[in-house]
Amino acid sequence: MLDATNVPSGFAPLTDAGAFVEHVGPLYERDGVIGARVEARHLNVAGTAMGGFLATLVDVAFGRAIRAEAEGESAVATVSLTTDYLRPGPEGAWLEVHVEVERLTGRLAFGDCSVHADGDEIVRARAVFAVRSSS
Amino acid sequence: MLDATNVPSGFAPLTDAGAFVEHVGPLYERDGVIGARVEARHLNVAGTAMGGFLATLVDVAFGRAIRAEAEGESAVATVSLTTDYLRPGPEGAWLEVHVEVERLTGRLAFGDCSVHADGDEIVRARAVFAVRSSS
Amino acid sequence: MLDATNVPSGFAPLTDAGAFVEHVGPLYERDGVIGARVEARHLNVAGTAMGGFLATLVDVAFGRAIRAEAEGESAVATVSLTTDYLRPGPEGAWLEVHVEVERLTGRLAFGDCSVHADGDEIVRARAVFAVRSSS
Amino acid sequence: MLDATNVPSGFAPLTDAGAFVEHVGPLYERDGVIGARVEARHLNVAGTAMGGFLATLVDVAFGRAIRAEAEGESAVATVSLTTDYLRPGPEGAWLEVHVEVERLTGRLAFGDCSVHADGDEIVRARAVFAVRSSS
Numbered sequence: 001m002l003d004a005t006n007v008p009s010g011f012a013p014l015t016d017a018g019a020f021v022e023h024v025g026p027l028y029e030r031d032g033v034i035g036a037r038v039e040a041r042h043l044n045v046a047g048t049a050m051g052g053f054l055a056t057l058v059d060v061a062f063g064r065a066i067r068a069e070a071e072g073e074s075a076v077a078t079v080s081l082t083t084d085y086l087r088p089g090p091e092g093a094w095l096e097v098h099v100e101v102e103r104l105t106g107r108l109a110f111g112d113c114s115v116h117a118d119g120d121e122i123v124r125a126r127a128v129f130a131v132r133s134s135s
Numbered sequence: 136m137l138d139a140t141n142v143p144s145g146f147a148p149l150t151d152a153g154a155f156v157e158h159v160g161p162l163y164e165r166d167g168v169i170g171a172r173v174e175a176r177h178l179n180v181a182g183t184a185m186g187g188f189l190a191t192l193v194d195v196a197f198g199r200a201i202r203a204e205a206e207g208e209s210a211v212a213t214v215s216l217t218t219d220y221l222r223p224g225p226e227g228a229w230l231e232v233h234v235e236v237e238r239l240t241g242r243l244a245f246g247d248c249s250v251h252a253d254g255d256e257i258v259r260a261r262a263v264f265a266v267r268s269s270s
Numbered sequence: 271m272l273d274a275t276n277v278p279s280g281f282a283p284l285t286d287a288g289a290f291v292e293h294v295g296p297l298y299e300r301d302g303v304i305g306a307r308v309e310a311r312h313l314n315v316a317g318t319a320m321g322g323f324l325a326t327l328v329d330v331a332f333g334r335a336i337r338a339e340a341e342g343e344s345a346v347a348t349v350s351l352t353t354d355y356l357r358p359g360p361e362g363a364w365l366e367v368h369v370e371v372e373r374l375t376g377r378l379a380f381g382d383c384s385v386h387a388d389g390d391e392i393v394r395a396r397a398v399f400a401v402r403s404s405s
Numbered sequence: 406m407l408d409a410t411n412v413p414s415g416f417a418p419l420t421d422a423g424a425f426v427e428h429v430g431p432l433y434e435r436d437g438v439i440g441a442r443v444e445a446r447h448l449n450v451a452g453t454a455m456g457g458f459l460a461t462l463v464d465v466a467f468g469r470a471i472r473a474e475a476e477g478e479s480a481v482a483t484v485s486l487t488t489d490y491l492r493p494g495p496e497g498a499w500l501e502v503h504v505e506v507e508r509l510t511g512r513l514a515f516g517d518c519s520v521h522a523d524g525d526e527i528v529r530a531r532a533v534f535a536v537r538s539s540s
Contacts, residue, residue, distance in 0.1 A: 020185035050155035052191025290455035320425035326457025
């Protein structure tokens with residue numbers, strides 16, 4: 001079920017994810033899953049979702065998932081992002097980005113990320129983040 | 136020497152790099168080097184250049200460098216991008232993105248990419264691209 | 271249940287995986303899962319499983335899983351391997367290596383790999399392989 | 406100029422790199438460059454240097470280069486290794502492994518690695534290592 005702006009029910013706009021996310025968004029979130037619609041301004045010269053746009057979704061989703069697990073930690077920062085492009089992301093598709101945080105220490109976090117477009121997996125990614133305690 | 140819009144001399148706007156690059160840009164190019172100024176809308180919640188913005192620069196620079204070497208080839212597509220974040224990219228910094236294509240076959244291309252912000256290396260990346268002949 | 275050589279039941283020695291695997295092995299296989307015991311000769315200077323040994327397990331497991339899916343294809347070759355080290359692998363631990371092939375085309379394969387040591391995930395990896403049809 | 410065991414002059418055997426390196430070696434070192442001869446026991450089923458063997462060289466070379474720069478630091482550990490296979494490594498070839506450490510903080514190190522076989526670049530890699538002060 002989509003609302004007037006074509007967003008599946010339950011997804012709410014991300015409002016605190018920084019200026020770049022706002023600029024390329026709106027992005028949405030539901031139960032820790034990031035969602036987005038592929039719009040004309042997200043495309044590359046081949047007419048599909050640009051790699052950098054998809055990497056942005058991946059980076060946002062990792063950052064939020066790791067911050068959510070690192071309760072009481074003040075800061076997380078991307079160290080290394082490996083993004084594999086399995087299939088093109090068509091214009092108009094609804095994207096959902098899932099992250100699994102596999103390991104979180106006081107210094108580092110590791111995770112796996114999967115992006116689906118209307119149900120097909122189009123991107124799979126890994127990340128290492130640095131974590132710094134706020135205390 | 137900067138022009139009125141703070142772009143080092145010799146850099147010209149990229150005009151044919153697709154809708155997403157136009158949306159996050161303007162980006163610039165000089166002798167195969169991609170350039171960009173870190174603006175307020177490129178920032179993350181920590182106030183530095185967002186990882187996805189930097190990955191976008193990396194992806195664009197790889198795509199253009201590989202296409203330039205693959206003369207007569209019609210299409211290149213990102214297969215895998217590994218982006219390492221060495222230092223934060225400050226607001227206002229001038230970014231330059233250099234790519235070295237190490238290997239280009241009829242099917243695949245490999246490369247190394249370095250992003251400097253006002254002279255400091257802030258990102259280093261690797262990519263594998265798929266290459267398809269147009270003939 | 272372990273046999274005389276401490277191998278869980280059902281695992282049989284890999285015999286056709288090439289000279290290097292034989293040299294660092296024996297490795298074992300059961301239903302597509304690669305197994306190995308961390309021996310003294312697999313250790314690094316810190317006394318845990320050496321990164322290159324674990325990368326060898328990952329590379330073998332990916333190669334076999336992709337070849338198994340690419341029926342009728344004659345050759346697969348590693349293009350890019352990203353290996354993340356989540357925890358040290360202790361001497362004496364039994365390792366199991368699982369691969370999921372996410373996407374297989376006539377030219378490329380993508381996959382995710384997980385290595386557990388006595389039940390704990392110690393390595394997570396991604397790979398891109400090249401696939402060439404034999405016909 | 407090769408000595409009796411076919412090692413270019415100036416390269417001396419690595420003797421303190423741990424049991425796994427000893428098992429797959431001998432490896433050699435000259436001025437921070439790791440060297441090795443591709444022997445029959447290093448091969449995969451295709452008859453070229455096995456991916457895991459090459460990843461072992463890369464991991465060793467990164468570890469030694471980072472430890473050399475992190476003077477006074479007691480421990481370095483591989484966090485993430487991305488290894489790209491540009492060309493096959495032929496049996497009998499002499500391999501040289503060069504590492505550039507791009508960034509070293511009190512917690513992390515980043516580097517780029519290149520492996521040449523008789524002069525041709527066959528592997529290019531990136532690594533993130535964790536660094537822990539001994540003091």
